[in-house]
Amino acid sequence: MSTNMKEIEFQSASYDQWQEEAVKALKGKPFESLFTKTIENITLEPLYTKESLIEKLGKQLEKQVSTIRTLSQSPTFEIAQQIVGDTEESFFANLEESIERGNEVITIYSPVAFEWSETAIAKLAAILTENSFKITVQSTDDAVLAVFDKIEASKKEIVNGYIIAPEAVDVAGFPNVHTFAANTIPYHNNGANAVQELAIALAQASYLAQSVEDFKAFEQKFFVQFAVDTQFFAEVAKIRAFKVLWKAFASAFGNEASAVPVVVETSARSFSKYDVYVNLLRSGNEAFSAAIGGADVITVHSHDCLTQTTEQSVRIARNVSLVTKEESHVTKVLDPAGGSYFIESLTADYVKAAWAMFLEIELAGGLKEYDINSKIEEVYNTRIKQVETRKHTLIGTNIYANPVDEIPTIENKQFVDVKRIALPFENLRASFEQANLKVAILTFGQLKNYKPRADFVQGFFATAGIVADQTEGFQSIDEAKAWLAAADYDYVVVAATDDDTKQLIPALLEGKKQNLVLDAAGKYKEEAEAWTANGLNGFIFAGQNIVEKLNGVVTTVKGAQQ
Known part of the structure; x- marks a missing residue:
């Protein structure tokens, strides 16, 4: 076999062959999950070929x-x-x-x-x-x-x-x-x-x-x-x-x-x-x-x-x-x-x-007669939702945010009326800065087990300009309960594995102070109703609307403090 890249030829594969391999790699997910709808309501395919393009456009391709x-x-x-x-x-x-x-x-x-x-x-x-x-x-x-x-x-x-x-x-x-x-x-x-x-x-x-x-x-x-x-x-x-x-x-x-x-x-x-x-x-x-x-x-x-x-x-x-x-x-x-x-x-x-x-x-x-503004408003609202749920990423704003970043107070009038998609997060930071909440992450178990979830929560908070205090992983439920009972925080999020969290949350809720707002990192559909009935505020998880969640936290904390 030649080792010269210029002399190597790769066997071509048909779309059907590629699709077959893609289906295997999806491990049970439907092939249609690879198709994406744009904000213009146009479907993007996972692969484009010469044959598919000619089939779609025919002679129109050359004219285009x-x-x-x-x-x-x-x-x-x-x-x-x-x-x-x-x-x-x-x-x-x-x-x-x-x-x-x-x-x-x-x-x-x-x-x-x-x-x-x-x-x-x-x-x-x-x-x-x-x-x-x-x-x-x-x-x-x-x-x-x-x-x-x-x-x-x-x-x-x-x-x-x-x-x-x-x-x-x-x-x-x-x-x-x-x-x-x-x-x-x-x-x-x-x-x-x-x-x-x-x-x-x-x-x-x-x-x-x-x-x-x-x-x-x-x-x-x-x-x-x-x-x-x-x-x-x-x-x-x-x-x-x-x-x-x-x-x-x-x-x-x-x-x-x-x-x-x-x-x-x-x-x-x-x-x-x-x-x-x-x-x-x-x-x-x-x-x-x-x-x-x-x-x-x-x-x-x-x-x-x-x-x-x-x-x-x-x-x-x-x-x-x-x-x-x-x-x-x-x-x-x-x-x-x-x-x-x-x-x-x-x-x-x-x-x-x-x-x-x-x-x-x-x-x-x-x-002037066509209702274009309301149609554009619908698109804008979709953009905002995509950013708030991280379906659309804004590096440095809704992901990988620097929580201690500061901005000048000067506004350039040329761009002041632009409906920027970063605005909800800029307003969120202003809201949290004014609220001045004390926030912490309660971690439990081994570092390698809780770190991914704790890091996610820190990144979640960073979008609002928050650097949360974080405990070293407690090794017993009693230690975690004692810390929470003495903690001087307005809002605490529990970050642990699913199994540990299921044991930890009911115990923590038993002695939780009335004015402390407690959340759990992760989704727990089966336990959610019972936990929230016993005093848990809610959950933090991927795909959640960050702005709605954190604005809700501010409102809940203010209510708990009154």
Whole structure:
């Protein structure tokens, strides 16, 4: 047998053979347990093959791949770093430094922290004449828009950029300034899923296109803006799906589609104020998925953008874009995800579902008439439940949390209204900090036996910012009873093996103080009714809603103390 890896050939296996082996490995669990429902209600399969993809899409697969590649402006993207500054002087100093260090699209979120003076507007006009830009305003009367009145008529044709506003801004004489924006970020920030975002983008485009007689003139000024979350493959598929949808959309208006810019920001929806450097990992993941998906402009928000950015965090955010663009080699290939069995299948699923929802919105009379907000609210509530039960992990927040982590009290107004999924845990910490409970873990038996359960409970508490005192494993029930009787704690959790706990809990309940709240780690369905009737508060176990449980503990302790 050859030892050279280049000469080794592995026998191929069919899907049926793989399924047979998978069923064996499941040891009695149904094969269907390997299928996963996404928050878009799309079923993810455990394995995708060339045969299954062709069977699903047929000739449509080649059309899908061709469309995505035809409607991609280029394999690379432009770096669009947001400029921050508390004063006019610091703003322009940061702007100039960002250009020197690789920024390609000057990104401004208005209102800024200072008043736009005539001098500042004139200075910005000169800069925007030489550099691409992306400006987000809250109304068509925003002061920063005066910059377009300061640009010389002879230079208007070379000005290139994007303006995001609630209503399209009329900037006459600037053919390369995109003012028709399908901006899905507000909906994303409220919890929308990928299919909803795609349908909303089309609905917004439809509303804007109907205000212009010439579709091609509209298309030339149009762009779409997405926020990209941490669901890596889903976000790749979302951007790719939009290009397929755009072809169908243009066709519905009787036109051949042209490539329209896809402008992207990293999402703050999954950001947390705790363990903020994990936000850096999230934004890096998001930026990379946007690049693979085919975004044309990418803004990476700083890992501390929820509170207050620093010179270092701004530099790191810029470097995320630079590394993605210059060192990952992802921009060397047009549509790097093309041909992936999984991604192509997911892209097609998004296209089908989003187009169906778009038609529903149109039949209802547009977004204003369609009840999109209540549908997004349902999705948001599902997201929250998944985080609170750890079905969706937020490292540093709902798992592997640092209980002594502290956060700045400063709030960045730009992101204050984002319905972040970490909020329930941030509020939980605030609640426990205010309650100031004394918490302990009573362990029993040998260390190797109780440690896994005790560690789980410590991790459970850590999400609320609690470092519980922990006993050394008691060797007798009498010792445990004596300790509990003398313990000066508000809340105690018993961590032991199932067999030990079944012996321990009835004994502990006999002498438990009235104002002490006692829980057991684990699930005990047969004993639960009798134990709770005798004074046990409840249980802590995997899959439980952490926020509901611990908020309930605070309420119960307060009641016991009155």
